[in-house]
Amino acid sequence: MEHFPEAWGRPRNDIYGPYDHSYLQTTGPKAHTQSPAVTGTSVIGVKFNGGVAIASDNLASYGSLARFTDVKRLRVFGDSAIVGFGGDVSDMQHIDRLLNSIDIRENYSSDGNLLNAKNLHTYLSKVFYKRRSEFNPLWNHILVAGFDGDGKPFLSSADLLGTTFSAPHLATGFGAHLAIPILRRLFPEDTPLENISKEQAVEALRECIKVLWYRDARSLDKFSIATVTKDGIEVKEDEKVEAQSWAFAETIRGYGAQVN
Amino acid sequence: MTSFGRYTSAETVGYSFSQPTSAPNKEHSFYPYTDNGGSTLGISGSDFAILAGDTRSVAGYNINSRYVPKVFKIGGDDESGDGAHILLSVVGFAADGQALKERLDAVVKMYKYQHGKPMSVRACAQRLSTILYQKRFFPYYVHAILAGLDEEGKGALYSYDPVGSYEREQCRAAGSAASLIMPFLDNQVNFKNQYIPGSGEGHALEPKKAEPLPRETVEQLVRDAFTSAVERHIEVGDGLQMMVITKSGIEEIYSPLKKD
Amino acid sequence: MFRNNYDNDAVTFSPQGRIFQVEYAQEAVKQGSVVVGLVNKTHAVLVGLKRNAEELSSYQKKIIEIDSHMGIAIAGLASDARVLSNFMKQQSLGSKMTYGRPIPLERIVTQIGDRAQTNTQQYGKRPYGVGLLVAGVDETGPHLFEFQPSGLTHEMLACAIGARSQMARTYLERHLDEFSDCSRDELINHGLRALKETLSQDKELTVDNTSVGVVGLAPEGSKSKIQSFKLYEGQETLPLLEALERSETSGEAGGEGSMEVDS
Numbered sequence: 001m002e003h004f005p006e007a008w009g010r011p012r013n014d015i016y017g018p019y020d021h022s023y024l025q026t027t028g029p030k031a032h033t034q035s036p037a038v039t040g041t042s043v044i045g046v047k048f049n050g051g052v053a054i055a056s057d058n059l060a061s062y063g064s065l066a067r068f069t070d071v072k073r074l075r076v077f078g079d080s081a082i083v084g085f086g087g088d089v090s091d092m093q094h095i096d097r098l099l100n101s102i103d104i105r106e107n108y109s110s111d112g113n114l115l116n117a118k119n120l121h122t123y124l125s126k127v128f129y130k131r132r133s134e135f136n137p138l139w140n141h142i143l144v145a146g147f148d149g150d151g152k153p154f155l156s157s158a159d160l161l162g163t164t165f166s167a168p169h170l171a172t173g174f175g176a177h178l179a180i181p182i183l184r185r186l187f188p189e190d191t192p193l194e195n196i197s198k199e200q201a202v203e204a205l206r207e208c209i210k211v212l213w214y215r216d217a218r219s220l221d222k223f224s225i226a227t228v229t230k231d232g233i234e235v236k237e238d239e240k241v242e243a244q245s246w247a248f249a250e251t252i253r254g255y256g257a258q259v260n
Numbered sequence: 261m262t263s264f265g266r267y268t269s270a271e272t273v274g275y276s277f278s279q280p281t282s283a284p285n286k287e288h289s290f291y292p293y294t295d296n297g298g299s300t301l302g303i304s305g306s307d308f309a310i311l312a313g314d315t316r317s318v319a320g321y322n323i324n325s326r327y328v329p330k331v332f333k334i335g336g337d338d339e340s341g342d343g344a345h346i347l348l349s350v351v352g353f354a355a356d357g358q359a360l361k362e363r364l365d366a367v368v369k370m371y372k373y374q375h376g377k378p379m380s381v382r383a384c385a386q387r388l389s390t391i392l393y394q395k396r397f398f399p400y401y402v403h404a405i406l407a408g409l410d411e412e413g414k415g416a417l418y419s420y421d422p423v424g425s426y427e428r429e430q431c432r433a434a435g436s437a438a439s440l441i442m443p444f445l446d447n448q449v450n451f452k453n454q455y456i457p458g459s460g461e462g463h464a465l466e467p468k469k470a471e472p473l474p475r476e477t478v479e480q481l482v483r484d485a486f487t488s489a490v491e492r493h494i495e496v497g498d499g500l501q502m503m504v505i506t507k508s509g510i511e512e513i514y515s516p517l518k519k520d
Numbered sequence: 521m522f523r524n525n526y527d528n529d530a531v532t533f534s535p536q537g538r539i540f541q542v543e544y545a546q547e548a549v550k551q552g553s554v555v556v557g558l559v560n561k562t563h564a565v566l567v568g569l570k571r572n573a574e575e576l577s578s579y580q581k582k583i584i585e586i587d588s589h590m591g592i593a594i595a596g597l598a599s600d601a602r603v604l605s606n607f608m609k610q611q612s613l614g615s616k617m618t619y620g621r622p623i624p625l626e627r628i629v630t631q632i633g634d635r636a637q638t639n640t641q642q643y644g645k646r647p648y649g650v651g652l653l654v655a656g657v658d659e660t661g662p663h664l665f666e667f668q669p670s671g672l673t674h675e676m677l678a679c680a681i682g683a684r685s686q687m688a689r690t691y692l693e694r695h696l697d698e699f700s701d702c703s704r705d706e707l708i709n710h711g712l713r714a715l716k717e718t719l720s721q722d723k724e725l726t727v728d729n730t731s732v733g734v735v736g737l738a739p740e741g742s743k744s745k746i747q748s749f750k751l752y753e754g755q756e757t758l759p760l761l762e763a764l765e766r767s768e769t770s771g772e773a774g775g776e777g778s779m780e781v782d783s
Contacts, residue, residue, distance in 0.1 A: 032290070034289045034290050035289060035290075125355075129355050129358075129359060132290075132292050132355075133292070133398070135290060135292065137290055137292075157324075161292060161293070161294055161353075161355050162355035162358075162359070163294065163296065163319075163324075163353075163354050163355045164354070164355070164358065165317050165324040165325035165328050165354075166325060166327075166328075167324075167325040167326065167327070170325075176322055177322075189326065
C-alpha cells in the first residue's frame with residue numbers, strides 16, 4: 001500500500017524514476033506566451049485617394065506546417081475600420097473578442113460618438129504595450145486601416161512591444177521586405193494621395209500578395225482584400241492569386257534536384 | 261543549476277510534503293525591448309532652447325517609417341499642442357518613449373489643474389527624473405532631453421539617462437548618433453579645444469570661453485550636426501524635426517534629410 | 521423643521537415614495553449661488569455668480585475647467601463638487617490616454633450620474649450636495665448637461681441652478697429662440713443677462729463676482745476643431761461686463777452690432 005496519497009494514480013518511482021513535480025506547480029513563474037504557436041504571415045496596406053486598402057493571405061501556419069488554410073486575418077471593426085493581423089492566431093482571436101465587446105459597448109450609447117480607426121489604433125497599441133510590460137505579450141503585428149478624426153485616410157501599425165508607426169504604405173512580417181519595395185516603386189512616398197486611385201491600390205496589393213506567394217514559404221495563394229472608403233467597408237475573403245507564372249522557377253539554380 | 265524544466269536530483273525518494281515547491285526558473289525568451297534608432301539633440305541659448313530629432317524609425321535594418329517624431333510638446337492642447345511651455349525628446353525604444361511622454365504630459369496637466377498655474381521647467385525636470393527612477397528595475401529604455409525656459413527666461417535644458425539621473429546642460433546629443441554629434445557640440449558650443457590665438461605658448465595658451473550662442477548659429481549647428489550624422493550612421497535620416505522654444509511660444513521647423 | 525421618520529438615511533422610501541435625504545440634498549443646491557449655462561449651434565457657455573463668505577475673504581470658485589473640451593459650473597457644496605470634478609478630470613485624461621479622443625460629454629455625465637445614484641442606494645452613504653452644469657464640445661458638437669444630487673442628468677439648451685435661479689430660467693425661457701443662431705459673444709451676453717436677473721436689488725455684477733466659461737467649435741479653416749475651454753475671471757471679465765452694459769443701454773440683449781466685443 002502506498003502511504004503517500006499524492007503518489008496515488010501516478011507512475012511508480014521504482015519503475016519510472018522520480019516524479020517530475022514541476023508539472024504540479026501552482027506557485028512559481030506563471031506560464032506566459034514566450035513564442036507564438038499558430039501564426040499568420042504578412043499583412044499589407046496602402047492608402048489611396050479617399051480610403052485605405054489592406055490585404056493578407058488566409059493561411060495560419062504551425063511552424064513550417066501550413067496548418068489552417070482558411071483563416072480570415074482581416075477583421076472589421078464597426079463600419080469604419082479594419083484590423084489586419086500578423087503573428088499568433090489565438091492572440092488575434094483574443095483581440096477580436098476584445099474589439100467585439102468594445103464595438104457593442106460603443107454602440108450602446110446613442111450619442112453618435114463612435115471610435116474611428118485612429119482611436120482604435122491608439123487603444124490597441126496600449127493593449128499591446130500593457131501586455132508586453134507584464135511580460136505576457138500578445139504576439140501580433142497589426143495594421144489598422146480606416147479614417148482619422150479629420151476624415152483623412154489612416155493607416156498605422158502596432159506590434160507586440162507597443163511600437164507604433166504610420167506611413168503611406170505599410171507591411172508586416174515578410175511583406176516588410178518584399179511588398180514595401182514594390183509599393184514604394186508604384187507609389188513613391190511623395191506621391192500625393194489624390195494621384196492613387198482605389199483600383200490602382202487594390203491591383204498593387206494583389207501583385208504584392210502574388211510576389212509573397214512566390215517567395216514567402218509561409219504564405220498562401222488564397223487571400224483576403226478589403227477597402228475602407230467613405231461609402232463603407234468592402235471585404236473579399238476568398239480571393240485567389242491569379243495569372244501565376246512559375247517560369248522563373250526554372251531559372252533558379254542551387255536548390256532541389258536539377259543536375260547542373 | 262544550469263538545467264531547466266526538470267528536477268535533477270536523483271536521490272529524491274518517495275513523495276513527501278516536504279518536497280521543494282518552487283520550480284526551477286524556466287528560461288524567458290521574450291525580450292520586451294527593441295531599439296528604434298535615431299538621434300536627438302538639444303542646445304540652450306540665453307533666451308531660447310532648441311530640441312531636434314531625426315524622424316526615421318527603424319527595426320534592425322528595416323525602416324519602419326520615415327516620419328515618426330521624437331520631439332513632443334508637453335502640457336499643451338492634445339491635438340495642436342497649443343499652450344505648451346515644455347519640450348521633451350525621447351530616443352531609444354519608441355514605445356517606452358511614447359508612454360513616458362504621455363505620462364509626463366498627464367502629470368503637467370494635472371499640475372495645472374490642481375495648482376492653477378503651469379508647472380515650472382525645473383519642477384517638471386525633477387518630476388521626470390522620479391518617473392524614470394520609479395521604473396528602475398524595468399526601465400523606460402530611452403534617453404530623454406527636456407527643454408524650456410527657466411524662471412529668468414533663460415533657455416533650460418535637462419538631459420537624462422534611462423533610470424533618471426539628470427543634469428542641466430548647455431547642450432546634449434542622445435541616441436544612436438550621439439557619439440558622432442556630441443564631440444562636435446563640445447567643440448562648437450562649449451568651445452572645447454579652442455584657444456585664443458596668440459594668448460600664450462604651450463600650457464599658457466588661454467582656452468576660449470564658452471558663452472551662449474545666438475539662435476541662428478544654433479539652428480545652423482543643429483542642421484550641420486544632423487546632415488553629418490546622416491552620412492555616417494544608417495539609423496539616422498529622412499527628416500529633421502526642430503522645435504524652438506522662446507518666450508513667444510514654440511516654433512516647429514521640419515526640413516528633409518537624406519533618405520538613403 | 522418637524523421630525524420626519526423617513527429622513528434618517530438615503531436608502532429608505534417614505535410611504536409617499538420619496539427619499540427625503542435626496543430632496544434635502546437638492547435643497548443644498550438651492551443654497552448655492554446661481555450658475556447659468558446655455559448652448560447654441562457652435563458654443564456652450566457657463567456663467568456663475570461668485571460669493572465671498574465675508575467682505576475680506578476670497579470668492580468661492582464657481583466654474584472649473586475639466587479638460588480643454590469641457591468645464592463645469594457648480595452650485596451647492598463646493599467640496600463635493602471637487603470630488604466630482606477630480607473624478608471627471610481623471611476620466612477625461614483616461615479617455616485621451618487610451619483612445620486618443622476627448623471623452624464624449626454624454627458618456628462622462630452618465631458616469632457621474634451613476635456615481636451619484638449609488639450614494640442613494642447604499643446604506644451609510646450621503647448624496648452629493650451639489651448640482652452641476654456640464655458644458656463642452658465633442659464629435660457631435662456643443663452640449664450642456666444638468667446634473668442633480670439624485671443622479672438625474674438632462675441634456676439642456678439652457679439651464680440655471682442655485683439660489684434665485686428661477687429668475688434666470690424665466691429669462692432663458694423667454695429668449696430661447698434667440699440663442700441657437702447667435703454669436704459666441706451674444707451667447708455670453710445672454711448668459712450674463714440671465715445671471716443679472718437673479719441679483720437682489722442692491723447687487724451688481726462686478727469683475728470680482730462674475731465668472732464666465734466658454735467652449736465651442738473653432739471657426740471654419742482653423743488648425744484645430746475646437747476652441748478650447750476659456751475661463752474668464754477677474755479683470756478678464758471686464759470687456760464682457762462692458763458689453764453687457766452697452767447692450768442694456770441700447771435695449772435689446774441680442775442687439776445687432778451694439779455688442780461686438782473683441783475678446
